[in-house]
Amino acid sequence: GFGCMRLPTLGTHTEIDEPEATRMLHHAIDQGVNYIDTAASYGGGISQIRVGRVMATRRNEVFLATKTHRRSYDESMQLLEQSLESLQTDHLDLWQIHNIRRSQDLDQVFADDGAIHAMMRAKEEGVVRNLGITGHTDPDLLISFINRFDFDTILMALNPADKYHRPFMDNLLPLANEKNMGVIAMKIPARSRIFREGGLTSMREALLWTMSQPISTVIVGCDDLEQLEENISVAAEFNQLNSAQMAAIEAKVADYPLEASFYKAGAAGFEDGLEDDQQMDE
Numbered sequence: 001g002f003g004c005m006r007l008p009t010l011g012t013h014t015e016i017d018e019p020e021a022t023r024m025l026h027h028a029i030d031q032g033v034n035y036i037d038t039a040a041s042y043g044g045g046i047s048q049i050r051v052g053r054v055m056a057t058r059r060n061e062v063f064l065a066t067k068t069h070r071r072s073y074d075e076s077m078q079l080l081e082q083s084l085e086s087l088q089t090d091h092l093d094l095w096q097i098h099n100i101r102r103s104q105d106l107d108q109v110f111a112d113d114g115a116i117h118a119m120m121r122a123k124e125e126g127v128v129r130n131l132g133i134t135g136h137t138d139p140d141l142l143i144s145f146i147n148r149f150d151f152d153t154i155l156m157a158l159n160p161a162d163k164y165h166r167p168f169m170d171n172l173l174p175l176a177n178e179k180n181m182g183v184i185a186m187k188i189p190a191r192s193r194i195f196r197e198g199g200l201t202s203m204r205e206a207l208l209w210t211m212s213q214p215i216s217t218v219i220v221g222c223d224d225l226e227q228l229e230e231n232i233s234v235a236a237e238f239n240q241l242n243s244a245q246m247a248a249i250e251a252k253v254a255d256y257p258l259e260a261s262f263y264k265a266g267a268a269g270f271e272d273g274l275e276d277d278q279q280m281d282e
Helices: 018-030 042-061 073-087 103-109 115-124 137-148 172-176 203-211 226-238 243-251
Strands: 033-036 065-066 095-096 131-135 154-159 181-188
Touching: 018 042, 018 226, 042 065, 042 073, 065 073, 065 115, 073 115, 073 172, 095 115, 095 154, 103 115, 103 137, 131 137, 131 181, 137 172, 154 172, 172 181, 172 226, 203 226, 203 243
Parallel strands: 033 065, 065 095, 095 131, 131 154, 154 181
Antiparallel strands: none
């Protein structure tokens, strides 16, 4: 999967201009990457526009996913219209509720005027083929959501530091598999915070660990073509790791798990305001 959060300028990451974004997307599809993930909030909509310029000629080659960060029916329907226009398509393969992060989200999404009703209508009308949720702060909160509604997919954080703090792999991942949901993993490099001298230093190991979990795919954001090529090569040569190999990779992050899981509630870097960040996938 290709995570498109970084296609607009993003914080301290390398700035990706429009020609480079277009080149990266075309190259990814040429190499067989067929899962494209974006969101209405990325770069104030810039990510969707840049993806759309490629979708104009290559829509039928990919599984296209985007998200609504709004919790109400009306606002989500408005975002859906904008997403379809920006992405230059008449349908989405997957529409997701973006970044479930607090208990109030449950009440808002499932209220009489909540976003879930927009999602169900869009699916009934064939504008959206699958419905999903995403989150990276609290696995228990996501469990509440998927027990409340039969979502088709879940996008969850999953990297070698997972077991040390609020693990997604212990209860949420098995439940999602039990429900036969598509499971998309994100946060593999944790915005590069999983890499440290004397700890985990290899994107290859981080990816192999996550891909060896019972998941459907991973989405990874890339700063340049070199990173994209590295990720594609790992996927192309993938062989399932055994339990000893996975444990050895986990051990490399044992000394700094809260930094490598900074996006989780209670972890290093989870400061005021981060829970409202809609630029946190991949």
